[in-house]
Structures are given as C-alpha cells and as structure tokens.
Amino acid sequence: MKTLIIDDEKRSRHLLSNLIAEHCPSIEEVYEASDLKLGVDVIKTEHPDIVFLDIEMPNQSGLDILEYFPEKVDFKIIFVTAYNQYAIEAFKLSAIDYLLKPVDITELKEAITKAKETIEAHNLSGQLNKLRNSFRQLSMDKIALEIPKGILFASHSDIIYFEANGMYTNVQLAEGKQKIICKPLKHFVVQLSDNAMFFKCHRSYFINLKYVEELVRDDGDYLLMSNQKRIPISKSKHNQFLEIVKETFM
Template structure:
C-alpha cells in the first residue's frame, strides 16, 4: 500500500513514518506533506491507499479534507490527534479510525489492519459520510427545552433520556435533575432523528446511548443507564440497537 502523512510538525511526520516502516510491512511507500493544501495536491497526484492526517494544523484543520472530496473518496483516512475532544467525539459517533499522539504501536498496527480490510471491501465512502454528519451534529450540540420560566438550552451530552408522559415529556439530565416539558416525545424524536447518539428504544423512551451501561437480557430485555434506571427495549428495536452499538463503539 502507498501512504501519505500530512502533519505540520516535521518531527511528528518522521516519527510516524519510522513507526510505520518498522511495524507495518504492508505499507511499501510513504510520502509526507506539511499542510492540508499540499497534502491534497499530493493525494490527487499519487493516488495513495492510506492517508494519516493530523487534525491540529495552522490555517486549516485536517477535518477540512472533507471539503476537498465532497462526493467520493478512494483512499482510507486515519486521523491523528493530540486529543481534540470535539473531533474524537465525532470519530466515535461515525466509527472513523483515529490515533492519539503519541502514537501507540499496537493501535497503529490495528488501525492499518482495519484500513486494509476497508480498502479491500471498497467501503471507504460510508464512514466519511457518517463523519460529515457527525461533525454537523456536534457543531449544533444544543436543544431548547421550554420550561415554565422560559427556555433552557441543554447540551446533547447533558441528557440521559427522554420519557413520554402523555402529552408531556420528562427530560432526565446527567446532573440528576429532570425537567417536564410541555411537548410530546414525538417532538424530540423528530428533532434528534439525525443524531446517532439518540435512539428510540421503546415507544415511551428516547435514550442517549452514550450513557447506557448494560443491555440486560433478563426479565424482558432492558437497558441499564448509568444512573441505574432500567429502561425497556422493544423486541422490534433490539437488533437495530445492536447494529448501532457495533458501528459506534466497536
């Protein structure tokens, strides 16, 4: 395989190049670029199989590569970051591969092996499209909750679950507080339908899968949330839930 490393730090490029040379025999050619623009030019010129792309670069984030390839991508991307919480959250949402600096050899090998499989199966566009959607979701990470005193803006990550209560909805927050909102559950299901972290597991519940501790196959299937709340999961939703978990966390 041919690979390109895009990173504004020369030392970081060389370190990663050496790790790849010493541990990834399937990669036979490595080229380097010091910024996104020159990296994109190199990609178009050399047609690599694999691109290691740093996120934190001056002028342009590595995430901006999606703007250069809006329709189709024919190479695998492994993002590299010194830890950007916003980006890592997006990667987890979309199951896109990433490496944290300093790069661990075992994680590097695993990422390259996974990339080889994706390249052979020609499954390169799906994850990038999911990443694009995830980044959009995270850029608007607020929801408006109409409470008696006005409007409360809550971050998606602050919400454990929504529970139907007739024409009202109880919103449980990670702080332990809950708010009763004068809108039906359907309102929130429609509002969050494109956010992969929220899942309607039952006619009465919309959960944040980030806070599911366990799927319990006992006493009827239920989800154990991290506040110890047991939430039922419908039989018709069970397989779909497992698919989402595999795509997001495995």
Template sequence: MKAIIIDDEKRARHLLLQLIKQYCPQIHQTEEAPDLASGVELIKKTQPELVFLDIEMPNQSGLDILDYFEESIDFKIIFVTAYNQYAIEAFKISAIDYLLKPIDTQELQSAVLKAQEAIEASNLTQQFDKLRASLQQISINKIALEIPKGIMFASHEDIIYFEADGMYTNVQLKNGKTKIICKPLKHFVAQLEENAMFFKCHRSYLINLKYVDELIKEDGDFLLMNNHKRIPISRSKKEQFITIVKETFL
C-alpha cells in the first residue's frame, strides 16, 4: 500500500513513520504533508490507498478533507489525533479507524489491517464492475448458454432457433449442433425480446428470422428454416409475420 501522513507536527509525523516501517510491512511507500491543503495536493498527485490524518491542525481541521473532493474518495482514512472528542465526527466520514496519540502499536497494526481488507474488498468490487460492464457489452451480440460443463457464449448470428422441451430448451446452432439448456423457453424469449431478429412464432419456438427461407401454407402453416427444419407458426403469429413481411419487403 501507498500511504500519506498529514500532520502539522514534524515529530509526530516522524514517529508514526518509524512505527509504520517497523510494524506495518503492508505499507511500502509513505509520504508526508504538514497541513491539509498540501496533503490534499499530495493525495491527488500520488493516489495513495491510505491516509493517516491528524484532526487539529493550524488553519483547517482534518475533518474538512472531503470538502476538497467533488466525487467520492477512493482512499481509506485513519485519523491519528491527541483528542478523543472527534471520534463520532471522524466515523461519520467513513474513517477506517481512529487512533489516539501516543499510538499503541497493536492498535496501529489492527487499523492498517482493517484498511488493507477494505482496500482489497474495494478492488474486488471494481474488478467485478469492470467484468460486469464487459459482459454487458458482449451481451449486445452474444447470449450465454448454460451447458452441462459450463457456460457457452454463442453469437446471435449462430443461433437458428430455440425449441421448448418441457423445462429445458434445445438451441439449434448454425454449425449443425444442438445444445440442451436447463432453462425454459420463456427465459430466452424475455432475454431477447429487444432483439428484432428473434421472433416467437409458436408457443414452442423462438426463431432467428435471418434463417427463414419460406412460409409454407399446407398441412398447417410452417416456416421452413435454411437447415430444412419445418417449424409450425400459430395462426395469430402468421398474420403478424405476414404483416411485417409486407411492410418490409412488399
């Protein structure tokens, strides 16, 4: 971790620095600032994970640190002060811990450990957020299929149709393979309702319109897919399908 000590007393900064070097190996880099304004400038320049902050300093209280940041802060704060009356105010701004001078080494170690755990949890959350954003981008063109041995990501372009099979769904792919998914058809209908290429032509089928070759009106109504599969189309859906075709092509 990188840390900054903000304290107007040079001796107090030096003492805390020596304790950190001796008892807190998680902190590999430490810098100092003699007042809040220069401390904030140093924070913005070096981007530390942890700030040790005195409260009663000339000109301005350490409790005012949030006034210098327009957005939420991405570093953790441990207040280090000779006065215990500020504890409630300190924790109101989400301080990790509150240490009283003279500093007890065990309390220092405990506070730094809390900070380390909070930083790791925050980093993990950020990683999840990045992964979520990436997968949301992928979902624009792909769909996740939960197959028995894991999760398969299939492009919308590679799916010819979905076929209901009780509480399961058979997914017919362009490469000729069929995947059995442990989810009902309605799951995929809901997931792809905003995708205009997929059309629920029957209670048991969700098709990719790209792969429809022909509408056949014999022995019931069918859609002939380009893999030669005949898929039934219900009466109400047939009228909807014909209307769309006429609006688009005729």
C-alpha cells in the first residue's frame, strides 16, 4: 500500500514516516507534503491508499481536503493533530481514524489495520459488482441450470425444450444431451417469460419454437421437434400457437 503524510512540520513528518517504516510492513511507499495544496497534487499523481493529514496547518486546515475532491475520495484519511478538539469535525468527514501527537505506535498500527480492512472490503465489493455485471451480461444469452453436481450454463438457443418431472425438470439440449435440473418447470417459465422464443404448449412442456419442425394433426395434435420428439399441445394453447405462427410466418 501507498501512504502520504501531509504536515507542515518537517520533524513530525519524518517521525511518522520512520514509525511507519519500522512498524507497518504493509505500507510499501511513503510520500510527504508540507501543506494541503502540495498534498493534493501528490494524491492526484501517486494515488495513495492512506493519507495521514495534519489538521492545524498555517495556510489551510486539513479539514478542507474534501473541497479538492467534491465527487469522489478514493483514499482513506487518518487525521493526525496535537489538538483533540478537532476530533468531532474530523469524523464528520468520515475519517478512518484520529491520532493525537505524539503518535502512539499501537494506535498507529490499529489505525492502519482499520484502513487496510476497509480498503480490502471496498475492493472485494468492487470485484463482486464486476462479477454481477458479467453474470447479467451472460444471463442475456444463457441460463444457469442447477444440476446435481454443480451449475450448467446453457445458451437459450441450445435448449430444445423443458419437460416437467415432478419437482424437477428435464432439459433437452440441441447437442443430444438431457439434464435433470433441481427446479420445477414453473421456475423456467417465469425466468424466460420475456424470451419470445419459448412457449408453454402444455402443462408439462416449455419449448423453444426454434426447434419446432411440424404441427401434426393426428391422434391428438402434437408438435414434432427437431430431435423427433413428439410433444403434445393442449387445446387451450392450440389457438395461441396458431396465432403466433400466423403473425410470424404468414
């Protein structure tokens, strides 16, 4: 991790820098700045993870740091000062911690540990959000099927039909494989309700219209799928199916 010390007192900067070097191995780089403006320049160029910030400085108070970052603060602030009356103001700015001069080694370690944990939690949250976005993109074309030994990600276009099997569902894939999924048929009907290619033709079947080869009017109407599977079409769905055919192909 990188850190920056902003303090107008050179001796205070060097003392804190030495304490960090001796007792805080997680800090790999330490930068220094003698006032807030110079410190802001370092933040923008070096992007430190933690900023140790003196509050009482001649030109500008450390409490004014947020004026330079109105939109986003992507570093953790630990205020360091000899005057504890600033504590309440400091924490109103969401400081990670507050250290009084002279800095106590134990309190310094605890403050850095707290900052590190917050940074790691933030990074994990960011990684999870990226993963969520990736899965959202994936879900636009694929569906997650919970098989007994894991999860199978199948493209919508590779599914020929879903078949009810009690509290489970048989999924027939275009490549000839059939999977037993640990979800009832209703789950997939709801999940794919916005996908116009899927049609519930019968209480036990939810089909991909892409794979319908023929509507057969013989011994009760049924749909002949591309894998030669005969799937019944209920009377209540018959007219709806014909309407879809007319709208699409005629």
